[in-house]
Amino acid sequence: MDTKFQWQEDRTTTPEGVYRVLRAAILDGTVPPGGQLREAHIAADLGISRSPLREALTKLEEEGLIVKIPYRGAFVAEVSAQDVAEIDAIRLLVEPYAAELAIDALRGREKAALLQTVDDLRGALEKNDIPASVDAHLGFHRLFYDLSGSGALQNLWNGWETKLRLYLSVDHQTYSDPRELAVEHERLAAIALEGSIDEFREELAAHFQTGLSGKAEVRPRQA
Numbered sequence: 001m002d003t004k005f006q007w008q009e010d011r012t013t014t015p016e017g018v019y020r021v022l023r024a025a026i027l028d029g030t031v032p033p034g035g036q037l038r039e040a041h042i043a044a045d046l047g048i049s050r051s052p053l054r055e056a057l058t059k060l061e062e063e064g065l066i067v068k069i070p071y072r073g074a075f076v077a078e079v080s081a082q083d084v085a086e087i088d089a090i091r092l093l094v095e096p097y098a099a100e101l102a103i104d105a106l107r108g109r110e111k112a113a114l115l116q117t118v119d120d121l122r123g124a125l126e127k128n129d130i131p132a133s134v135d136a137h138l139g140f141h142r143l144f145y146d147l148s149g150s151g152a153l154q155n156l157w158n159g160w161e162t163k164l165r166l167y168l169s170v171d172h173q174t175y176s177d178p179r180e181l182a183v184e185h186e187r188l189a190a191i192a193l194e195g196s197i198d199e200f201r202e203e204l205a206a207h208f209q210t211g212l213s214g215k216a217e218v219r220p221r222q223a
Helices: 015-027 040-045 050-063 083-109 111-126 128-146 151-174 178-193 197-207
Strands: 066-069 073-078
Touching: 015 040, 015 050, 015 128, 015 151, 040 050, 050 066, 050 073, 073 178, 083 111, 083 128, 083 151, 083 197, 111 128, 111 178, 128 151, 128 178, 178 197
Parallel strands: none
Antiparallel strands: 066 073
């Protein structure tokens, strides 16, 4: 049975409003990896024309969350266990280096930003807001790359982010106690601010355990 799409906020028929509805449906697992986004069905559910819907789909495609297949339609992008394992193996090597390069900024003007991502993550998880929790989770790790001052590191992160976003949208739902994920990031933040790169690497390895095992397949959520 096709997913029922509905407005989660004040109804707005702009492309941006439609984009937010579809993006949330992808990131909270309502439309699983490989699932099709049927234009006629979505337009009827939301009471909109095809024009803002197609603009929203184009934005999702540019973000890498969907793929369009000629003569078939739009589908949610899929992420394999191998994809995640390869990304996490490289992150384990380069993210501690990014944190080391970013340490002066993190201890200074950007310390509040780092701690705010942890607060945002905790708040989103407590409300079971999966899209917001994924945004905060990625925002935490992105800070190390953005503040490293290294364009090469930033490019690596940019190349991974969409696949990580799709993976985390499912991974966040596997925690029996969502507070565990916030606690993990509190520890990572504290260690990063202390400047112990070896300890930061060890904590990351524990944090990446599922992904590194090659068992991180992003699968449709069970009903």
